Amino acid sequence: MKRTRWMHARRMAVAVLVGTQAGCALLGGGAPPETPQQAQERVTLEQTIRSEVEARMAAEPAIGAGRIRAVVNGGDVQLHGAAPGFGALQCALANAGLVPGVHLVVDMMVLEPGPRTVTCLAPRVFSGTASAP
Numbered sequence: 001m002k003r004t005r006w007m008h009a010r011r012m013a014v015a016v017l018v019g020t021q022a023g024c025a026l027l028g029g030g031a032p033p034e035t036p037q038q039a040q041e042r043v044t045l046e047q048t049i050r051s052e053v054e055a056r057m058a059a060e061p062a063i064g065a066g067r068i069r070a071v072v073n074g075g076d077v078q079l080h081g082a083a084p085g086f087g088a089l090q091c092a093l094a095n096a097g098l099v100p101g102v103h104l105v106v107d108m109m110v111l112e113p114g115p116r117t118v119t120c121l122a123p124r125v126f127s128g129t130a131s132a133p
Helices: 002-026 036-059 086-097
Strands: 068-073 076-084 104-112
Touching: 036 068, 036 076, 036 086, 076 086, 086 104
Parallel strands: 076 104
Antiparallel strands: 068 076
């Protein structure tokens, strides 16, 4: 008799736990999964943003090609690499923030010794193809 009550109580606890977890998903506890088309569009936009950010870095005389790379997740851009001075670091951040579709720029760069101020071409209009979502 005791074993039956214990088993019944255990089953009820498991049912409540499973129901609670399922209810969270049904009540907006998580984002709906992406469709294959949405995933492809997101990946294409991320690749476009990354290539435009890196092209901007390469076009900057204070930074140069290949020193800083971008990692894009949605509209968030992380900048990795070595910035040759505080001026170049600020220039990299400004350039990344001007790319259409970028919502947030995160500095993950290493600051190397270098000039505090540089001539930054960031305000220029760039002929990229990224578009805001």
